[in-house]
Amino acid sequence: MRARAAVRAKHGSRDSGAAAAAIHLGRRRSSRGEELSVASLVARFEGLPVGVLGDLVVDEFVHGEIARVSREAPVLILDFKSSTFTPGGGANAAANLRALGARVQVYGRVGRDEPGRRLLELFEEKRIDRTGIVRDPSYQTPVKTRILAGGAHTSKQQIVRIDRGPMGQALPRAVGRAMLARLRTRVSKPRALLVADYGFGAAPPEILAAVRPQPAILTLDSRFRVLEFHGVTAATPNVAEVEHAFGVRVRDDDPAGLARLGERLRRALGAPAAVITRGSRGMSLFEKERRPLHFAPFGGDEVADVTGAGDTVISAFTLALAAGGTFPQATYLANIAGGLVVMKRGTATVSGKEILRALDQGPPARPER
Numbered sequence: 001m002r003a004r005a006a007v008r009a010k011h012g013s014r015d016s017g018a019a020a021a022a023i024h025l026g027r028r029r030s031s032r033g034e035e036l037s038v039a040s041l042v043a044r045f046e047g048l049p050v051g052v053l054g055d056l057v058v059d060e061f062v063h064g065e066i067a068r069v070s071r072e073a074p075v076l077i078l079d080f081k082s083s084t085f086t087p088g089g090g091a092n093a094a095a096n097l098r099a100l101g102a103r104v105q106v107y108g109r110v111g112r113d114e115p116g117r118r119l120l121e122l123f124e125e126k127r128i129d130r131t132g133i134v135r136d137p138s139y140q141t142p143v144k145t146r147i148l149a150g151g152a153h154t155s156k157q158q159i160v161r162i163d164r165g166p167m168g169q170a171l172p173r174a175v176g177r178a179m180l181a182r183l184r185t186r187v188s189k190p191r192a193l194l195v196a197d198y199g200f201g202a203a204p205p206e207i208l209a210a211v212r213p214q215p216a217i218l219t220l221d222s223r224f225r226v227l228e229f230h231g232v233t234a235a236t237p238n239v240a241e242v243e244h245a246f247g248v249r250v251r252d253d254d255p256a257g258l259a260r261l262g263e264r265l266r267r268a269l270g271a272p273a274a275v276i277t278r279g280s281r282g283m284s285l286f287e288k289e290r291r292p293l294h295f296a297p298f299g300g301d302e303v304a305d306v307t308g309a310g311d312t313v314i315s316a317f318t319l320a321l322a323a324g325g326t327f328p329q330a331t332y333l334a335n336i337a338g339g340l341v342v343m344k345r346g347t348a349t350v351s352g353k354e355i356l357r358a359l360d361q362g363p364p365a366r367p368e369r
Contacts, residue, residue, distance in 0.1 A: 036324050038333055039359050042352045044323040046101035049189055051215070053107040054090020054196030054203050056133070057165075058115045058122075059307070059347040060145040061086070063156050076159075078149050086347045087122050088144055090196030090203070092308045093221070096315035097194070098126050099349035100337075102322075105190060107132035107183050108202040109175055115141035115165075132182045136175045140165040142200050146307075155345075171201045183211050191322040192217035194314060195232070199224045219318040220269070221310060227268050234273040234327065235265070236314045236334070242276055252281060255294070262286035273327040277313055277338070279306075285331040285367075293328055293367040298339030298358070305345045312341040312350055328367065 036044075064078025087095045090108060097104045106128055110116030112135050119141060123130040142165030148156035179202070187193060193215040197203040205228045208218075220226065220235040227245050229235070239258075242265055243249055250257045258276070266274040266286050277283045282297040316337035320330035336358050337350045 038325070038329050039356060041320050041323045041325045041329060041333065042355050045319050045352050048102050048191050048319060048322050049105070050097050050102045050319060050322055051105045051107060051187060051190035051193040052090055052094045052097065052196060053183065053193060053208065054093060055142065055198035055200035056087070056091040056106070056108045056110055056119055056202065057089030057142045057144060057198065058119050059086045059088030059092070060084070060143055061346050062145060062147050064147070064149050065152055066149055076149060084346070085118055085122065087119065088308065088347055089142065089198045091119060091122070092311040092347055093194055093196045093315050094123070094128050095126055096312045096349045097319060098128050099351050100315060100319050101352050102319055105129040105132055105186060107179060109134045109136045109139055109179065111135070111139040111141040112137045113141055115143045132186060134175050134178045134182070136172065138172055139169055165200065167199045169201045171204065176207060180207055180210055183207070187211055187213070187215055190215060192219065192318050194318045195220045195222070195229070196311065196314070197222035197225065205229050217318065217321050219314055219321070221314045230270045232269055232271050233321065234271050234275060234317070235269055236275045236277060236310070236317055238277045238279070238310060258284060259286070259292045262292055275317065275331055275334070277310065283313070283331060283335055285327055287327050291369045293331065293369060295331060295335045295367050298336050299343055306342050308347040309338050309342050313338040316350070316355070
């Protein structure tokens with residue numbers, strides 16, 4: 001089993017972990033002159049106002065037990081057991097921010113359809129401010145339905161996914177104006193704005209460029225067009241997305257190539273920092289005029305489901321910056337949050353208490369340069 005990367009010690013404490021983090025990750029001071037450790041940053045998450053501009057998706061999970069093989073075709077017949085709905089895409093980022101303690105305002109669009117209504121209800125249940133959402137009658141709210149199957153006494157495994165709601169749905173001019181008006185009215189209030197662009201048309205670079213004033217912290221997670229956004233604080237794409245954006249391939253055993261790619265991404269974004277997530281190899285931070293920092297993955301081999309892990313990562317990263325953390329501190333906390341969420345099944349969230357319990361396990365390992 002891999003070592004618990006960012007935090008592991010046999011006889012550690014939260015204070016010792018915070019002290020070690022200060023050595024390797026740097027510290028800022030609060031407005032009252034207090035040094036901000038990673039643990040104190042988590043404590044400051046509660047009530048921080050953060051906005052999310054993004055493509056809002058419904059994640060549906062259909063659970064069934066294997067009954068027999070069909071006579072009609074070589075496929076399984078499942079006995080339906082349950083169906084659950086959770087926020088997905090940019091909505092999952094909002095749910096993760098809320099679970100971490102933030103006060104969340106969502107900007108985006110949903111259709112005048114059943115999935116759109118369900119998504120608004122989910123926001124209401126989680127006490128997420130949905131007044132920035134525009135109802136677009138021409139829009140089909142995206143739904144990702146995952147079919148999970150297994151025996152009566154075994155864990156259910158995903159066997160197929162069905163997507164509804166096409167990519168790249170046009171953003172009508174009136175809807176775009178309405179979204180921009182709501183952003184301009186409220187965007188000065190959040191401490192940070194997280195952009196979750198999944199390619200469904202609700203978070204185009206043009207809308208973000210038209211927002212004035214720009215929030216002090218602006219983070220980006222864009223699935224297909226990360227290079228079209230400029231002037232962000234940081235972005236957190238995965239390595240495959242960056243490779244696709246630049247048309248290159250970086251080997252796992254080529255740290256110099258990864259460093260060049262990370263710096264190329266940071267420069268293209270015009271950002272002071274960029275993070276590339278690398279799955280089972282952790283994540284890497286690239287800061288202006290600093291050597292890269294590489295964080296080994298947290299959590300060993302206990303991966304249950306990677307669904308929505310990127311949303312958890314950028315949520316923790318954004319909130320840590322909003323709380324006054326450094327880029328290394330924010331990446332460190334995002335690494336822990338991502339490691340925790342993949343141990344859960346389905347589209348899940350992580351709480352501040354869970355991160356603090358992880359910190360209690362001991363001081364962080366030294367990030368590699």
